[in-house]
Amino acid sequence: MPQDVYDKVIMLAKRRGFIYPSFEIYGGVAGLYDYGPLGSQLKNNLENLWRYFYIYKDSCLEINTPTITLYDVLEASGHVDEFTDLTVDCEDCKLSFKVEDIIEDESSIQQAIKDETLICPTCGGKLINPHPVNLMFATKIGIGKTRDAFLRPETAQGIFTGFHLLYRYAREKLPFGVIQLGKGYRNEVSPRQGPIRMREFSMAEAEVFFDPNNKSHKNFSEVKDHILYLYDNESEFQLTMEDAVSKGVINNQALSYYMYLTQTILIQGGVDPKKFRFRKHADDELAHYAEECWDAELFSERFGWVECVGIADRSAYDINAHIEASKTDMYAMRRYESPKIVKHKKIVPKMNILGPKLKDKAGDIKAIIDEMEVTGQIENLTIPFEGEEYLIPKDAYDVVEVEEKEAGEKFIPHVIEPSYGIDRILYCILEHNYKEIEKENESYHLLSLPYQMAPIKTGVFPLIKDESLTCISEKIDKTLREHGISTSYDETGTIGRRYARMDEIGTPFCITVDHDTLDDKKVTMRNRDTREQERIDIDALPDFFKKQK
Numbered sequence: 001m002p003q004d005v006y007d008k009v010i011m012l013a014k015r016r017g018f019i020y021p022s023f024e025i026y027g028g029v030a031g032l033y034d035y036g037p038l039g040s041q042l043k044n045n046l047e048n049l050w051r052y053f054y055i056y057k058d059s060c061l062e063i064n065t066p067t068i069t070l071y072d073v074l075e076a077s078g079h080v081d082e083f084t085d086l087t088v089d090c091e092d093c094k095l096s097f098k099v100e101d102i103i104e105d106e107s108s109i110q111q112a113i114k115d116e117t118l119i120c121p122t123c124g125g126k127l128i129n130p131h132p133v134n135l136m137f138a139t140k141i142g143i144g145k146t147r148d149a150f151l152r153p154e155t156a157q158g159i160f161t162g163f164h165l166l167y168r169y170a171r172e173k174l175p176f177g178v179i180q181l182g183k184g185y186r187n188e189v190s191p192r193q194g195p196i197r198m199r200e201f202s203m204a205e206a207e208v209f210f211d212p213n214n215k216s217h218k219n220f221s222e223v224k225d226h227i228l229y230l231y232d233n234e235s236e237f238q239l240t241m242e243d244a245v246s247k248g249v250i251n252n253q254a255l256s257y258y259m260y261l262t263q264t265i266l267i268q269g270g271v272d273p274k275k276f277r278f279r280k281h282a283d284d285e286l287a288h289y290a291e292e293c294w295d296a297e298l299f300s301e302r303f304g305w306v307e308c309v310g311i312a313d314r315s316a317y318d319i320n321a322h323i324e325a326s327k328t329d330m331y332a333m334r335r336y337e338s339p340k341i342v343k344h345k346k347i348v349p350k351m352n353i354l355g356p357k358l359k360d361k362a363g364d365i366k367a368i369i370d371e372m373e374v375t376g377q378i379e380n381l382t383i384p385f386e387g388e389e390y391l392i393p394k395d396a397y398d399v400v401e402v403e404e405k406e407a408g409e410k411f412i413p414h415v416i417e418p419s420y421g422i423d424r425i426l427y428c429i430l431e432h433n434y435k436e437i438e439k440e441n442e443s444y445h446l447l448s449l450p451y452q453m454a455p456i457k458t459g460v461f462p463l464i465k466d467e468s469l470t471c472i473s474e475k476i477d478k479t480l481r482e483h484g485i486s487t488s489y490d491e492t493g494t495i496g497r498r499y500a501r502m503d504e505i506g507t508p509f510c511i512t513v514d515h516d517t518l519d520d521k522k523v524t525m526r527n528r529d530t531r532e533q534e535r536i537d538i539d540a541l542p543d544f545f546k547k548q549k
């Protein structure tokens with residue numbers, strides 16, 4: 001079978017320690033991959049580039065929350081009901097397939113089943129029983145008395161469930177953004193697209209909270225003339241950010257700002273701009289939580305346009321869901337010029353009754369009751385606390401009307417979420433930078449990774465294995481490492497071979513120490529892309545690398 005670029009990239013990735021299937025000695029598992037030594041470095045470099053833009057350009061706050069997530073959280077967020085794929089089963093071999101992969105128009109599935117026109121791609125058997133399956137990995141927390149949980153399908157919910165604390169941390173001012181990098185999980189039905197469709201994957205997400213009345217962005221005016229590469233499902237076109245917003249192609253400044261950040265990060269990370277576009281979701285493909293969504297798509301020769309980043313306006317959906325399900329005050333406040341006097345009802349617990357009944361929990365439960373809003377008639381007052389529901393009897397509280405000063409009006413903030421699939425981006429970066437070169441009748445691979453992304457910044461070679469040269473080379477290698485510059489020391493094979501080994505893993509420079517070095521204290525610096533060589537003072541090497549971008 002002729003190899004396509006996917007096969008070639010995957011072979012190189014395995015051979016040189018970028019990425020390879022996990023647990024291969026036991027047959028491997030579709031959708032699980034290891035990052036090897038170079039892959040881990042490459043991934044760190046992309047994640048740090050991403051952090052640079054979100055933390056330093058956009059002042060987001062970074063947090064880390066558990067990958068194990070309570071059932072209640074994902075029930076409230078809609079994932080228990082909605083995070084599903086329509087699936088069919090094979091009558092003969094019992095394998096299951098995503099309907100989306102089997103038939104173009106999902107809505108015609110029932111008819112196709114009736115007509116018996118659907119054939120199992122593996123054994124040719126009849127496909128039956130279309131049904132939605134939930135894609136979350138279920139688990140339990142604890143032994144004996146357990147709580148249901150899932151491995152998280154996105155990092156976002158960990159941010160939403162702490163919103164009230166983060167809002168306080170941000171001194172109750174909107175907008176502010178919170179970011180999280182980490183693993184997400186999706187029990188894919190039958191993944192066959194390598195690193196494009198993984199069951200455990202790395203995500204980088206930002207949740208940026210806005211007042212729904214104001215989705216402007218403070219940095220917009222600085223970058224409004226930047227051109228975005230857009231696609232509206234009919235044609236590809238380019239617009240400045242300012243035009244895109246004023247013509248209503250993109251709903252608001254904030255959305256367009258995060259599209260700009262995304263485009264910049266990806267192109268700096270090594271994505272080929274000709275293989276990049278933002279595609280707008282049609283109304284019928286929006287996720288259950290989204291109001292408007294743009295995907296950053298990267299072109300792959302085997303897979304076509306691949307969705308790698310989703311930038312969605314999730315509106316008030318998630319925080320509203322968690323307020324309703326958890327009864328926690330997660331509102332934001334729009335402050336009045338001067339406080340207003342308002343009357344409302346409050347529950348006042350009688351601690352002489354409640355205290356003996358609830359013992360050491362009484363204080364915490366009183367605090368929850370004090371925070372509660374009373375609307376309408378109270379039937380059964382139950383308070384959720386530490387996974388239990390506490391029924392508060394009618395004789396244990398009064399409902400009183402109180403006058404209070406109100407400092408402002410409460411509202412649910414809106415969320416704009418740029419969500420990055422790190423593994424897909426990394427695969428596309430490898431594919432976009434993979435080149436085959438004929439050299440002296442030998443074919444030769446090169447990864448033209450940008451300096452910032454390259455796992456190794458320079459090779460360090462003594463021209464020959466002679467102690468006078470190896471000793472200087474080793475010293476250069478050590479000095480560069482101490483400056484935080486990743487190196488690869490190599491003294492075996494011809495210089496041509498050593499260059500080739502470095503080109504293949506995207507190393508932008510190689511340093512060679514030769515006999516002239518002993519006299520002039522200079523080395524030969526070879527540039528991967530131009531193949532040019534120049535002589536540089538040994539002492540000037542750390543600065544040379546620090547100046548690279």
Ligand SMILES: [Zn+2]
Pocket residue numbers: 090091092093094095120121122123124125
């Ligand atoms: Zn079958």
